[in-house]
Amino acid sequence: MKRRFRKFxxxxxxxxxxxxxxxRQHVKELGQKFICVCGTxxxxxxxxxxxxxxxxxPMLAELAAQIDEGNSDQSIISHFAEKYGLTVLSAPPAAGxxxxxxxxxxxxxxxxxxxxxxxxxxxxxxxxxxPADIDVSxxxxxxxxxxxxxxxxx
Amino acid sequence: xxxxxQFALALAWVVTAYSIVASLLGIRLKHDNLIASGxxxxxxxxxxITTAMVCLGYLFAVSDFSIKYIAxxxxxxxxxxFKVSSIWGGQEGSLLFWGWLLTLYSALVxxxxxxxxxxxxxxxxxxxxxTSFFFTSMHLFIVNPFNQTVFLQAGAxxxxxxxxxxxxxxxxxxxxxxxxxxxxxxxxxVGFAVPFAFAMAAMITKQLGDTWIRTTRRWTMVAWMFxxxxxxxxGKWAYHELGWGGFWAWDPVENASMMPWLIxxxxxxxVMVQEKKGxxxxxxxxxxxxxxxxxxxxxxxxxxGMVQSVHAFAQSPVGGYFRAFIIVALSGALYLLxxxxxxxxxxxxxxxxxxxxxxxxxxxxxxxxxxxxxFWGTMFPIISEAATGSKITVGPPFFNKVNVPIAIFLMLLTxxxxxLAWRRASTNSLKRNFLWPAVIALASGVVLYFRGVQHFxxxxxxxxxxxxxxxxxxxxxxxxxxxxxxxxETFLEAVVNLTLRNTRRYGGYIVHFGFVLLxxxxxxxxxxxxxxxxxxxxxxxxxxxxxxxxDKLGIEDTPNxxxxxxxxxxxxxxxxxxxxxxxxxxxxxxxxQQPTTEVSIYSTAKNDVYVVFQGGxxxxxxxIIQVFYNPLTMWVWxxxxxxxxxxxxxxxxxxxxxxxxxPEAESKEERKEIEEKIS
Amino acid sequence: xxxxxxxxxxxxxxxxxxxPLFRKDETLESAIIEETEWDLLQRKKEVILGNIQDLDFxxxxxxxxxxxxxxxxxxxxxxxxxxxQEIEKLExxxxxDALIRREISARKERSTTxxxxxGSTNPNTNKFCADCGAKxxx
Numbered sequence: 001m002k003r004r005f006r007k008f009x010x011x012x013x014x015x016x017x018x019x020x021x022x023x024r025q026h027v028k029e030l031g032q033k034f035i036c037v038c039g040t041x042x043x044x045x046x047x048x049x050x051x052x053x054x055x056x057x058p059m060l061a062e063l064a065a066q067i068d069e070g071n072s073d074q075s076i077i078s079h080f081a082e083k084y085g086l087t088v089l090s091a092p093p094a095a096g097x098x099x100x101x102x103x104x105x106x107x108x109x110x111x112x113x114x115x116x117x118x119x120x121x122x123x124x125x126x127x128x129x130x131p132a133d134i135d136v137s138x139x140x141x142x143x144x145x146x147x148x149x150x151x152x153x154x
Numbered sequence: 155x156x157x158x159x160q161f162a163l164a165l166a167w168v169v170t171a172y173s174i175v176a177s178l179l180g181i182r183l184k185h186d187n188l189i190a191s192g193x194x195x196x197x198x199x200x201x202x203i204t205t206a207m208v209c210l211g212y213l214f215a216v217s218d219f220s221i222k223y224i225a226x227x228x229x230x231x232x233x234x235x236f237k238v239s240s241i242w243g244g245q246e247g248s249l250l251f252w253g254w255l256l257t258l259y260s261a262l263v264x265x266x267x268x269x270x271x272x273x274x275x276x277x278x279x280x281x282x283x284x285t286s287f288f289f290t291s292m293h294l295f296i297v298n299p300f301n302q303t304v305f306l307q308a309g310a311x312x313x314x315x316x317x318x319x320x321x322x323x324x325x326x327x328x329x330x331x332x333x334x335x336x337x338x339x340x341x342x343x344v345g346f347a348v349p350f351a352f353a354m355a356a357m358i359t360k361q362l363g364d365t366w367i368r369t370t371r372r373w374t375m376v377a378w379m380f381x382x383x384x385x386x387x388x389g390k391w392a393y394h395e396l397g398w399g400g401f402w403a404w405d406p407v408e409n410a411s412m413m414p415w416l417i418x419x420x421x422x423x424x425v426m427v428q429e430k431k432g433x434x435x436x437x438x439x440x441x442x443x444x445x446x447x448x449x450x451x452x453x454x455x456x457x458x459g460m461v462q463s464v465h466a467f468a469q470s471p472v473g474g475y476f477r478a479f480i481i482v483a484l485s486g487a488l489y490l491l492x493x494x495x496x497x498x499x500x501x502x503x504x505x506x507x508x509x510x511x512x513x514x515x516x517x518x519x520x521x522x523x524x525x526x527x528x529f530w531g532t533m534f535p536i537i538s539e540a541a542t543g544s545k546i547t548v549g550p551p552f553f554n555k556v557n558v559p560i561a562i563f564l565m566l567l568t569x570x571x572x573x574l575a576w577r578r579a580s581t582n583s584l585k586r587n588f589l590w591p592a593v594i595a596l597a598s599g600v601v602l603y604f605r606g607v608q609h610f611x612x613x614x615x616x617x618x619x620x621x622x623x624x625x626x627x628x629x630x631x632x633x634x635x636x637x638x639x640x641x642x643e644t645f646l647e648a649v650v651n652l653t654l655r656n657t658r659r660y661g662g663y664i665v666h667f668g669f670v671l672l673x674x675x676x677x678x679x680x681x682x683x684x685x686x687x688x689x690x691x692x693x694x695x696x697x698x699x700x701x702x703x704x705d706k707l708g709i710e711d712t713p714n715x716x717x718x719x720x721x722x723x724x725x726x727x728x729x730x731x732x733x734x735x736x737x738x739x740x741x742x743x744x745x746x747q748q749p750t751t752e753v754s755i756y757s758t759a760k761n762d763v764y765v766v767f768q769g770g771x772x773x774x775x776x777x778i779i780q781v782f783y784n785p786l787t788m789w790v791w792x793x794x795x796x797x798x799x800x801x802x803x804x805x806x807x808x809x810x811x812x813x814x815x816x817p818e819a820e821s822k823e824e825r826k827e828i829e830e831k832i833s
Numbered sequence: 834x835x836x837x838x839x840x841x842x843x844x845x846x847x848x849x850x851x852x853p854l855f856r857k858d859e860t861l862e863s864a865i866i867e868e869t870e871w872d873l874l875q876r877k878k879e880v881i882l883g884n885i886q887d888l889d890f891x892x893x894x895x896x897x898x899x900x901x902x903x904x905x906x907x908x909x910x911x912x913x914x915x916x917x918q919e920i921e922k923l924e925x926x927x928x929x930d931a932l933i934r935r936e937i938s939a940r941k942e943r944s945t946t947x948x949x950x951x952g953s954t955n956p957n958t959n960k961f962c963a964d965c966g967a968k969x970x971x
Contacts, residue, residue, distance in 0.1 A: 028684070035547050042405070044549060047398035049751065049768065049780075090549035092534065097542045101534045105527035105556050112519045120507050120515070123433070123500065139914035143885070146913075150882045152808070153368075161839045169846055176850075190853035198846035205842055363873055430884060432877075501877075575897050576884065577905050582898040632894040640893070 027064050030073055034059070034080055035090045044090050156221055159209035159300045166202035166257075167290040169195050170283050177280040189276045193264055196279050199286060200257040203293075207254050210247060210299055214240055220316040222303045223247060229322040229743035231713040239333040240323045245472065246299035248336060252453060253289035255344040259373075260286065263348050267369060274366070277355035285347055288479045297472060322743025325715070325750045331391035339384030339411055343449040345377020346418060350446035353439055354487060357494045362435065367425045372805055374425075378418050379801040385411050386794040397751030397766045399684060399782035401790065402676075404553035409532045410452035416525035417445045420518045427514050430576065432501030436491070437518070439498070443487045448525075450480055455532070506578035513571035520564045527556045558611050565618035565673060568666050569625045591628060595621035615677040619670045626663045626670075633660075654809040661804025668797030671789045678761075678786030686780040688771055689720075698783050700763055701725040702734070707777055715741045717752070720767050720777050724756050732756045736767035736779070762787045871934045874920050881913045 031046035038055035041048050045063070048056040066076045080088050092098035176192030179185070210223075214237045219225040227244045228237055242248040260282040268275050293299070303317060326332075349370035356366035388408065389401035402408060421441040427434045454476035491498075506512070531548045538546045573587040599617040607613050630649055638648035653660040685697045695702045706721035717739040724732045737752035756763040764782040771778065888909065892902040924935060946955050950967035961968055 032551060035549055042549075043398065043403065044551075047400065047403070049396075049398050049766070085545070087545045087547045090547060091552035091555070092538065092546050092548060098538060098546060101531065101538070101546075101548065101552065102556070104530050105523060105560075108526045108530075109519070109523040109560070112523060113516075116512070116515045116519050117507070120512050136911045136914045139917045140910065142917055143882075143910055143913045146878075147882055147885060150879075150886060152883045152886060153879065157835055158838050158842075162842060165843055165846060169850070172850065187853050187856060190856075191850050194849040194853060195846075198849050201846060202842065205838075363876060430880065432880075573896065575891065575901065575905070576888070577908070578901075580898060580901050583896065583901050586898065587896055629894075632896065633890075636890065636893040636895075 026067055027060065030067070030076065031060065031063060033077060033090055034063075034088050037084050037088055155209045155212050156218070156300045156302070159206045159213070160298075162202045162205040162209065163290065163294045163298065163300070166199050166206065167287075167294045169198045169202060170287045170290050173199065173283040174280050174287060177276045177283070181276050192276065192283075193268065193279055196257075196264055196283050196286075197261045199283070199290070200261040203250070203254045203257045203290070206250060206293070206300075207241070210241055210250065211238055213300075214238060217320065219318075219320050220302055221299075222301050223299045225303050225317050225320045227320065227323050229320040229714075231743070232320075232323055232328075233714070235333060236323055236328050239327075242336045242340075243323050243327050246293075246297040246301075248340070249289065249297055249453075249472070250293055250299050251337070252340050252344060253286065253293055255340055256282070256286050256289060256347055259344055259348055263351075263373065271365070271369060274352065274355040274359055274361060277358045278351045281351040281354045282347060285351075285483075288475075292472065292475060296475060320743065322741060325739065325741040325748045326395055328714075328741070328750075329391055329395050331387050331394065335384060335387040335391050337384075338380050338387055342377050342379075342381025342384050342411075343414065343452060345373060345380060346414065346442070346445045346449050348373040348377070349421075349442050350487075353442045354490065357439070357490045357497075360494065360497055362494065362497045364425075364429050364432070367428060367438065371425070374418070374422060375801055375805055378415070378422055379798060379805075381411065381415050381418065382794070382797060382801070385415060386791070390791065393764075393787075394753060394755070395750070397753045399682065399764055399766070399784065400679065401787070404528075404531070404550045406532050407456050409528045409553075410455035412528050413525050414445050414448040414452055416521050416528070417441060417448055420521040420525075421445055423514055423521075424518050427511055431511060433511065434515075435498040435500060436495065439491050441518075443484070443491070447480055447484050447487075450476065450483070454480065508574065508584070509578045510571065510574045510576045513567060513574050517564070517567050517571055520560060520567060524557060524560045524564070527560060528553065531556065558615075561673070562611065562614055562618055565615065565622055565670075568669065569618070569622035572629065572663070572666075573625055587625075587628075591621050591624035594624045609680050612677045612680045615673060619674050619677075622666060622670050626667050629663055630660070651809070653803060654806070657806045657808055658804050661800050661802075661806070664800030664803060665797050666800075668793045668795070668800055671793030671796055673793070675786045675789030675791075675793060678784065678789070681785045682782060684780060684782045686768070686778065688776045689779050690776045693776075695779060695781060697763070697781050699727055700781075700783070701728070702763075702765065702779065702781055704777065704779070705733075710737070714743070715739045718767065718770065718777075720779065722754075722765060722779070724763060734763075734765050736765045738767045738769060757788050759786075759788055761785045869934060871920070871923055874916060874923065875934075878913070878916045878920065881909060881916060885909050885913065 028046050032044050034045040036043050036045050036048035036053060036056040036059065038048070038053050041053065041056075043049075045056055045059055063076065063080075066079065071079070077089070081093075086093070092101045094102050173192045173195035176188050176195060180188035180190075180192055213221055213224055214228055215234065217224070217228060217230050217237070219228075223244060223246045224240075227240045227247070232240070240247070242251045260279070263282070264275065264279060267278070271278075349366075352366040352370045356362055385408075388411065392403065392408075393401035396403075421438065424434050424441060425438055428438050454473060531553050534548045535546055538544070569591065570588075575583060579587075595617050598620045599613060602613060602616060607616065630652070633652045634645055634648035637643065637652050638645055641648070641651075643651060683698065685695055687693070687695045689695060689702075689704045691704050691707060693704050701724075703723045703725065704720060705723055708719055708721075710717045710719050717737045719735055719737045722734045722736070723730055724734055734754040734756060736754040739750045739752055741748050741750065751766055751768075753767075754765045756765075762782070762784040764784055766780040766782075768778040768780050770776065885906070888897075888902065888905060891897055892899075892906075897905075924932070946959075946969055948955060948962035948965060948967055948969060951962060951965040955962055955969060959969060
């Protein structure tokens with residue numbers, strides 16, 4: 001360590017702490033809609049905390065400034081999407097092809113559900129009662145006897 | 155030692171290949187000596203890979219930087235336990251570790267089952283060794299951990315070069331949880347190879363009763379338990395080490411461990427339907443094939459850099475080989491399954507949609523849907539790019555939105571399923587079982603709502619948790635009452651004996667309860683708040699009922715890292731409850747010194763206070779402190795412990811059967827006698 | 834040193850592989866069929882008995898209405914009866930496999946003793962009952 005120590009060993013470059021002019025809760029909430037674009041962390045903007053990240057600080061500042069200007073959430077989102085590309089959004093927009101991202105899991109669930117119901121019915125349709133030529137009472141005694149002796153295998 | 159390691163790997167490769175050939179040829183020729191030889195070869199592979207592991211561990215311990223892998227993942231000043239755990243700190247070593255665990259499982263399974271299932275075992279050996287062969291080939295030819303550091307001089311032939319010091323282990327991995335997280339996870343991943351191998355063997359030998367399921371039941375549970383532990387430790391690690399206040403970020407690598415867990419869970423449940431009713435035979439095959447493939451796929455996701463991830467350990471050529479292996483294994487297994495369909499006819503019928511059987515089917519449906527959602531989200535960036543040409547991100551908000559409703563539905567089934575009778579349940583029976591749990595759950599929901607819990611999903615998940623807990627308590631209570639009235643035991647004795655006599659069922663309930671606790675801790679995340687401030691000595695920062703005060707700011711210097719450390723006092727309602735020491739560390743090894751965050755956490759059953767040292771201000775006089783208030787987080791870890799305890803109970807043999815003679819085959823003499831008698 | 838280690842590992846593995854090849858009386862393990870018809874029927878019987886036992890217990894716990902219980906129990910009894918009949922049929926057909934297997938399980942049965950005080954079965958090798966601890970008569 002050849003750095004000159006002041007109070008701390010490290011030279012801190014966290015230029016913009018999140019405590020900004022704008023409504024903090026609002027920044028936090030809206031910040032979750034974006035991904036830090038630094039390319040290494042892949043974290044949500046508000047959770048990106050890797051040291052000296054070149055992107056998240058300025059992006060947060062920009063976000064706060066936009067909120068301060070009184071822009072609507074929607075317009076801020078589209079501004080970011082325009083500026084950084086669609087990858088900045090933390091979840092795919094529910095439009096166009098990307099709608100499938102949202103819809104498919106539930107489509108699969110519903111299809112699967114129908115399939116289960118279909119199979120249950122299928123199984124039921126095959127229902128055959130015990131053959132009539134068996135005299136169940138004849139074995140009744142034996143069933144009870146065996147039951148007494150029976151120890152289930154684990 | 156490196157040469158010994160190389161030799162052991164080469165030997166392992168040859169022996170594995172021999173084992174496959176000997177087993178298959180032995181079956182073909184009905185040559186039992188050859189089959190036995192193949193079996194011994196499989197155990198020999200374990201000896202070889204173990205030797206390789208020991209060599210690698212030794213080389214790490216003595217810091218032999220002439221080995222490339224060691225130079226890249228260790229350094230002289232690294233503490234010894236991290237040196238050893240660096241074995242799985244990078245790609246080559248972690249694949250070797252995977253391969254080693256596979257041979258370990260194989261050896262144990264072979265020794266345990268050789269006599270019991272003599273017809274199936276040669277195939278089991280062949281399948282396990284075929285998987286192992288893929289890994290030994292990788293070790294030897296593609297990602298050999300024993301390769302030497304090579305220094306390329308222009309125009310000259312490559313020379314071995316010994317750097318003075320290594321580049322160090324990734325600081326994020328220098329954490330106690332990271333010492334045990336990967337082994338647990340891999341024990342889980344690899345463990346599913348055992349039921350998979352038995353499933354394949356059952357199909358090949360056409361012994362498609364439930365023998366393979368009963369034989370591997372415990373192995374599956376063990377694998378599942380390790381995978382659960384691995385996932386939870388991963389979460390705990392992220393919580394402690396990444397410093398963003400949460401434990402699960404739906405990162406591709408996390409998802410990779412989630413997917414086999416979800417399908418494995420489905421498998422664990424649906425095999426019961428086959429055992430009890432001889433149904434869902436094809437489905438169980440599909441599930442175990444998928445579980446195994448997903449485990450390998452998980453390894454691929456972690457190791458190939460196919461999808462971007464914070465865990466971006468590695469961008470490497472292994473991806474292609476893994477994909478090839480997955481395709482071969484999957485198509486082979488599915489072909490076999492298709493070919494054996496006629497032998498997998500259901501023995502029984504489904505009688506009602508309101509029955510235990512069908513509740514298992516719905517449980518499977520939900521788990522698979524969750525798995526599909528995770529898979530779909532993880533792969534969607536690739537799919538979208540292929541379809542539209544533009545890249546897209548699928549982050550935590552997506553996964554949360556999609557999976558939360560699925561998880562709540564799963565909770566509902568966790569409560570309902572075990573109370574439904576097999577075959578069918580009439581309305582009358584339903585009323586008996588559900589009236590009280592439902593009333594209690596709804597009442598608690600109403601109370602919580604008026605006490606201010608108005609977040610829809612959180613409220614719903616707490617109501618579900620109460621419901622499931624009520625049903626579980628009721629099960630134990632009713633069971634123990636019935637038992638104590640029959641045997642005259644005290645209630646407590648009855649509870650214990652009840653559990654010990656049907657460990658699987660009651661252990662299962664305990665697992666469910668662990669899951670409930672986990673779920674409660676997880677829903678607490680909806681109420682996380684945080685605060686941040688620049689703080690000099692004596693400054694305070696309030697958050698909810700807590701206040702932080704900076705007492706000291708200072709430096710700590712160790713050979714491995716230097717750090718800035720803040721000493722904070724934590725006050726709850728004005729009363730001091732703890733000292734907290736968040737740090738920012740700078741690790742010294744390697745060209746790029748990497749800073750990491752060491753958070754400090756004050757944890758209670760009610761909430762965690764999670765303090766992060768974000769950095770200092772420009773003048774170096776103040777620290778930027780961020781503090782998170784995370785409600786109920788401790789319950790995630792407690793839930794995890796309960797879940798593991800429940801699994802351990804379920805693994806116990808049922809009391810009463812402990813001292814029974816093992817049902818396996820008769821001795822040779824007996825057999826001969828009988829043969830003589832008959833002829 | 835290196836060669837020594839390599840030699841030990843290589844030699845050991847080679848010996849383990851080769852040993853079975855030169856053994857003479859390796860029994861024909863691969864010829865054993867694990868799932869004969871008789872085995873499958875026995876297994877089926879066990880499953881049904883286990884299911885009945887579960888059902889009885891769940892009824893005792895009050896999880897089923899009496900009506901449900903009686904109906905399902907009757908069905909299960911019928912299923913058990915079918916299996917018992919099939920086993921009888923198989924055994925009287927002088928099917929070799931079945932005879933062998935029955936002989937074995939009969940022997941196993943004989944190698945257990947019932948506890949004089951609680952009635953649970955114990956292997957002959959036990960001196961005391963595994964369940965209640967009473968001394969077993971030899």
